[in-house]
Amino acid sequence: MGHEMLNAWLYIGLFTLVAAALPAIAIFLAGLLSPRKPNPIKDATYECGVETVGPAWTQLRVQYYLFALAFLIFDVESVLLFPWAVAYQQLPLFAIVEAIIFLAILVGGLFYAWRKGALNWQ
Amino acid sequence: MTAFWQDPITFLRLWLEGLLLSWGVPASWVLVIRFAVGALLLATAALLLVILQLWLERKLIGRIQDRLGPNRVGPWGLLQPIADVLKIFTKEHITPAGADRVPFNLAPVLSVAAALMVWAVIPFSATVMGADLNVGILYLLAVGALGELAIILAGWGSNNKYALLGALRTVAQLISYSVPMTLSALVPVMFSGSLHLNVITQAQEVWFVVLAPVPALIFLTASVAEVGRAPFDLPEAESELVAGYSVEYSGLKFGFFYVAEFLKAFTVSLIFAVLFLGGWRGPGAEAYPVLGFVYLMLKSGAVYLLMILFRGTLPRFRIDQVMDLNWKVFTPLALILLMVIALADYFLRGTFPFVRVLGLLGINGLAYVVLDRLLSSRERLRRRPVAQPVRPVARPENLITSSDAGGQA
Amino acid sequence: MSALQWVFIIASLITVGAAVMMVASHRMMHAALWLAVALLGVAVIFVTLEASFFAVVQLLVYIGAILILIVFAIMLTQRSTEAGSRLNSLAWGAAGVAGVIWTALTYVFIRWVVSGTPMQELGASFDDVVLLGKALVDAEGFAVPFEVASVLLLAALIGAVYIAFERKGEGS
Numbered sequence: 270m271g272h273e274m275l276n277a278w279l280y281i282g283l284f285t286l287v288a289a290a291l292p293a294i295a296i297f298l299a300g301l302l303s304p305r306k307p308n309p310i311k312d313a314t315y316e317c318g319v320e321t322v323g324p325a326w327t328q329l330r331v332q333y334y335l336f337a338l339a340f341l342i343f344d345v346e347s348v349l350l351f352p353w354a355v356a357y358q359q360l361p362l363f364a365i366v367e368a369i370i371f372l373a374i375l376v377g378g379l380f381y382a383w384r385k386g387a388l389n390w391q
Numbered sequence: 392m393t394a395f396w397q398d399p400i401t402f403l404r405l406w407l408e409g410l411l412l413s414w415g416v417p418a419s420w421v422l423v424i425r426f427a428v429g430a431l432l433l434a435t436a437a438l439l440l441v442i443l444q445l446w447l448e449r450k451l452i453g454r455i456q457d458r459l460g461p462n463r464v465g466p467w468g469l470l471q472p473i474a475d476v477l478k479i480f481t482k483e484h485i486t487p488a489g490a491d492r493v494p495f496n497l498a499p500v501l502s503v504a505a506a507l508m509v510w511a512v513i514p515f516s517a518t519v520m521g522a523d524l525n526v527g528i529l530y531l532l533a534v535g536a537l538g539e540l541a542i543i544l545a546g547w548g549s550n551n552k553y554a555l556l557g558a559l560r561t562v563a564q565l566i567s568y569s570v571p572m573t574l575s576a577l578v579p580v581m582f583s584g585s586l587h588l589n590v591i592t593q594a595q596e597v598w599f600v601v602l603a604p605v606p607a608l609i610f611l612t613a614s615v616a617e618v619g620r621a622p623f624d625l626p627e628a629e630s631e632l633v634a635g636y637s638v639e640y641s642g643l644k645f646g647f648f649y650v651a652e653f654l655k656a657f658t659v660s661l662i663f664a665v666l667f668l669g670g671w672r673g674p675g676a677e678a679y680p681v682l683g684f685v686y687l688m689l690k691s692g693a694v695y696l697l698m699i700l701f702r703g704t705l706p707r708f709r710i711d712q713v714m715d716l717n718w719k720v721f722t723p724l725a726l727i728l729l730m731v732i733a734l735a736d737y738f739l740r741g742t743f744p745f746v747r748v749l750g751l752l753g754i755n756g757l758a759y760v761v762l763d764r765l766l767s768s769r770e771r772l773r774r775r776p777v778a779q780p781v782r783p784v785a786r787p788e789n790l791i792t793s794s795d796a797g798g799q800a
Numbered sequence: 801m802s803a804l805q806w807v808f809i810i811a812s813l814i815t816v817g818a819a820v821m822m823v824a825s826h827r828m829m830h831a832a833l834w835l836a837v838a839l840l841g842v843a844v845i846f847v848t849l850e851a852s853f854f855a856v857v858q859l860l861v862y863i864g865a866i867l868i869l870i871v872f873a874i875m876l877t878q879r880s881t882e883a884g885s886r887l888n889s890l891a892w893g894a895a896g897v898a899g900v901i902w903t904a905l906t907y908v909f910i911r912w913v914v915s916g917t918p919m920q921e922l923g924a925s926f927d928d929v930v931l932l933g934k935a936l937v938d939a940e941g942f943a944v945p946f947e948v949a950s951v952l953l954l955a956a957l958i959g960a961v962y963i964a965f966e967r968k969g970e971g972s
Contacts, residue, residue, distance in 0.1 A: 280522040284430040288507035299643035329875040341865040347573040354580040356933030364937035390711035529856040536864025
């Protein structure tokens, strides 16, 4: 463990810096090369070709929130299942049944949400 | 000592290390320099690959649509992407009035960076790998989350309610498809017993796509939706929602959103090849690591071609169809298959490989047939005939009628 | 000072700074973005502790799911995108309570760590994720909390559906 893991993360850290620097430098260079002629009409935000009306606010539907919540729940569920999956080859049948119960409970939740119409877009 | 042709990257790495050490550079610095050079080369190679992708995609889509695609700039239009890049470098960077500067400018950089960061953990051959991370697969999924954050930044920073709405809708699609993707990514982990991508590759004596074709298909489809490619490309459909999260961007900033999309497409093909198609495995790949790299590129290239085919042939899904498909088909399917495969593989684990393969294939086939039946029965329920045969009905208004359906007077 | 300590110091400064900015922001969306920075800082601290699994889980769950949930919740709230600096009348009282709790926790941790053991060097073949997996399903381990966690998630899902849909008559 020890140093190998830290070395791996060091590489990832360096790679992140490079991956962020390359586009940033390119955009900077392009900024130098491109013309800069701002005027109020060009800078106005786009609204189907008409003048902007009102501040930029949006009233979201609760549907988005439900999708995000469902995603959160299944995300946490998957994260709890990953260690089990890693140990899977060495586990007895009891452990596998446990995970099946875990999954089944959440499948039940999914079907409940489905029946209640929480998963419809409109 | 490895010859150059067997394993060029390792050969170069050892040469560089030897050179630096002979200059008296301390060992820890050698490591950092080696990592930095490797990272720079890999990131640059990935971005150059995108240029090739731009050409390939336009040519192929053109052919699918019975036209030639770019053919003026350079032989077979090969220099077309370079011309496009040069053009976009010189376009003005318009910042909309009232835009939030930091999120607005950070978004394209973060989008590309998130797509690039995946390349750091991919095993390119038996000996060449960026970061030897023992939680590689989770890292792939986590970096996708950073990409979603970039989209939110873009939508918010544009000070445009349509951009914001488009961004949130896109993010809703992306996070929804993360669920079946994460769930079916559990299958290679189960089979190989590790989160480390190189271990998963090495465990694929039989490719995992053979052992678990349906989870592989779910993973592939969910990845295509994650990237926002056709037929799930509602986020970038001009006719649908003004223009989505990148509407206020111009010049190279917009160019980088475009680059990020193509990069993600190839990255996803690469991931699928590693997880399900055996990665760099192939005849002679251990002895000649270079072959491993070639195999990996061929496999991901094949998957990428498949994705181009999807784009050119399938009509776009509506947003409600997209969400339905995810939550009502893929997620339950992935969950149930996970349970079934977990149970089945426990019993098939000790048997001969042949029996195991057949058993798992059988289960997948069964799942496919059951799913097919379920979906077609739902379709039949929903489908209503467009034209009813005319039936005589005793109603006040047709008492006195001479229709040929026989209105009874 | 080794490089690792420098990384820890920088990451901690960024995390604490982002947390302060999050509380001090005038616009809720800015607060959410500062939260993202703070969570990234925490992930880096996990890395310095060689807890790779938890670092990626932090990224995946906190930044990938919880942050997005918070952003959607902010968007659901009317007029939350406007700038507003109305300080809650209880703000100073709350700050006082938080200060007291912080002092108490710091005292406890200092007393605890000083007499504690230093971090042990783990062997190269130590695979933490496998052990975690086995522990999660071990009957004498964490099997019951494992199953209870899924029931908790189910409760969250049902609760959200109920709240969103039983009030459907009042509009979304």
